[in-house]
Amino acid sequence: MRSSGTGPGPITPDGSPVDFYSLLRAGDEPGIVAQVTPPGGAILELGAGVGRVTHPLVDLGFDVVAVDESPEMLARVRGARTVLSRVEDLRLERRFDTVMLASQLVNTVHEPTRRALLATCARHVKPGGRVLVQWMPAEAHDRWHAGMGRTDGDVSISMAAVEEVSPGVFQATMRYAYQDDEGDERVWTQSFSSRRLTDDELAAALEAEGLRLERFLTEDRTWVAAAPAFTS
Template sequence: MSEPGTGPGPITPDGSPVDFYTLLGPGADPEIVAQVTPPGGSVLELGAGVGRVTHPLVDRGFQVVAVDESPEMLAHIRGARTVHARVQELRLGERFDTVVLASQLVNTAHDQTRRELVAACARHVRPGGTVLIQWMPAEAHDRWHVGMGRQDGDLTITMAAVEEVSPGLFEATMRYTHGEDRVWTQSFTSRRLTDGELAAELATEGLRLDRFLTEDRTWLAATPS
């Protein structure tokens, strides 16, 4: 795979183009978090980025701690406490009503990193709380193809390349365009996980896969067992 990210403005080590994410809308994600969090409750957002979801949650009255390894991303966040750290190394000594692990981070190609990410969620959720995980289900991987994409306002998001480089491991590149002259690419690897494999990963850290929250099954709730 070529360099993980290209385009104008800062690019994080994992290839995320910061300027692109400042343009991307929140979609339904804040509502998904809100539906499992008590009013005014505490939210730990792991991999918060530029605050695409953080800011709507703050506006709704939630107490948000936003964590990201990119200072360029965190510089855009307002109204929330920010923590500059790698998610898998996070140890705040605090527990939250809801812990959010978004952006399909759990589909990392590295098994050890996945275990560390799940462990970070488990050690920060309070008893009776919820861990929200955004993932790419197995069947979604099976539908990936070059040219698929969507519009988000003035943004065009297209899968420019995808290849299953070994059984269950995909390499892909996304192309993002805004207007006629702003173009970014972001390359990544994604592990195809079954429901059972993900549930087993969660159980290792004392979490139980409780339910899927969206029709496409990309958001799930897990609870301390």
């Protein structure tokens, strides 16, 4: 199943609705990144989108390079250097204190893509730096069901459908909605596939690209810190 999306406004190649993502506020991500990055340090944000996390990181004084394959997304990023590129193809002539791979990109069902994503992380992190990976742990996949979701003010996110189409491979469709002050509702959908990875499988994928799983940064284990296996 290819990623796809529906709804008003531009839709990116992975099905992300740009206008909806522009409505979302940053959660705990800036604090998670800040705890492993030196003050004023350099951060490479892979798959930065519209800058939901970029902007708070810039406000905290970090030097951020935001990478995304969508020009519509990057057009909404402010205060950071932007690079239009697929993550897998990125080759910058510098390394960073922190490389950040968010949005559960590592759970791609296409193993060569997962390797390429993590290889990009490895070749851009400084010796002694950290790679932060947001993933969907195995136990979180096991809890997926149609109807689950959350509402935050005038924005709602719910899982409209989910199916395990083969062992460990899930196809899901999310429904996003926004209700304006006049009571009018805008609705988007985003469909995608996701691979259920165990802790050992994630650690092995990191190790294959010269990275060592160091620790989980959040109670729900969705953020992982990895370190370069070799520091010289």
